[in-house]
Amino acid sequence: MQTTLGMDSVAQGVYLTMVAQPHADVRELAEQLDESDVAIGRALEQLSQLSLVAPGEGATGWMPIEPEVGLAAMLARQQAELARHQLQVEDSRLEVAQLLAAHGRRPQGQVPGVEWLPGEAAVWRRVAELADGCEEEALSLGPTQRLTQAVIEASRPVDESVLRRGAKSRSILLESARNDNAAMPYLRWKTDVLGGVRTLPSLPVWMILIDRRHVVVPVGNFRSVMGGLVCTSESIINAFVALFANLWKEALPLTGARPRTAGQLSLQEQHILRLWARGLTDASAARQMDVSLRTVRRLSDRLTDRFGAHSRFQLGAMAIAEGSIRPEDMI
Known part of the structure; x- marks a missing residue:
């Protein structure tokens, strides 16, 4: 079954094993994951399409891309696609509203x-x-x-x-x-x-x-x-x-304080991570949360420092890996 990240469980297992053991060959991967050589081959093709492995001198003929680089790049592609989809949804919503308004006098x-x-x-x-x-x-x-x-x-x-x-x-x-x-x-x-x-x-x-x-x-x-x-x-x-x-x-x-447990993300930080993961820009996130663009960028700086990330894409990938947001939050 394919996960939200675009790979099935076999490919995910192959990737994680290759990261830990980059010199393992196809037979060793098959034995460790209890899969056939054919299944391992299909998984490698899938990982190649996702740019998580590249041709190299490894025993499989492929070398894994470092997770922080590979997952960040994959997240960037998904964010771009989500952003395009969101624009289409907003355009469709406005068209529907206009059509309904035009036909508002129907029985x-x-x-x-x-x-x-x-x-x-x-x-x-x-x-x-x-x-x-x-x-x-x-x-x-x-x-x-x-x-x-x-x-x-x-x-x-x-x-x-x-x-x-x-x-x-x-x-x-x-x-x-x-x-x-x-x-x-x-x-x-x-x-x-x-x-x-x-x-x-x-x-x-x-x-x-x-x-x-x-x-x-x-x-x-x-x-x-x-x-x-x-x-x-x-x-x-x-x-x-x-x-x-x-x-x-x-x-x-409304009457209660907004608690924050030491070491954990605040509710606002979790929300901004989810909005970014869905492909929203800083301006769109600020509008949806009804806060200033400066507030969103301040949250970005704080989260980047907390995770030690070097880019927004890497921040999203690391937040998913840590469990601060779930892959399904990207839907």
Whole structure:
């Protein structure tokens, strides 16, 4: 089975063994890994395609590339591919939003379980309607960008409706809100009267979930909300509930200090490593975390010193090797 790094388990075993024993021949590799000579040959071809071995004077005819060089180069290629893919996704997202906005007046009900809301005002009117009928719980994730005054003003009546109905409320916001003097009074009020406010350095999506029966997903770009989707499909709602539950476990309470255990990476450092591993540039990472470019570069310097890395690519490879981030975080 192929791993996230693009090699199967046999190739991975061959590479690690060759690094430790660069003069082992094919037969010795086969015996140590309990594989056939043919399987070892296929693994060497795979490693060659990944530029992890090069023709040399070794007993196999190949010499392993030093892990810090080979893995860093491989990570660089994957980052470039991920960056291209991310640009395609962003372009597609904007096109979808424009198409939905253009067809916002179509009769509802053509797609079962899905409702399109054209414009930001329509999104907040629908959220307010759902909050007025909330019976058990309101969950919110985001927004994924700075918490603007307009969003605060639109959110407060929704929170008050949930409070009047005696329902529970939990929210996950960007950690940057902790340093936002304009937003903190509202967040303190929300924490005091509703409880359950936590933060993360970055968020994957903006969504509002009411009673686990309706999920509202605002759609837009970095500047404004162009509309939103309301979904009642059980499978989609369950997916959003699972996403919220996983992020809730990782998030930190707004009222709590941001702990850091000696020798371990902070939550912010882990997040920036994951964003880099997914191919985001410093500017994109700063925008997603709602922090300054200077903050991202300060994190880069600190992590580079900590790992003793000489480049961003090497930093990513070493972070994966140490276990600070997982290979699957690159997806």
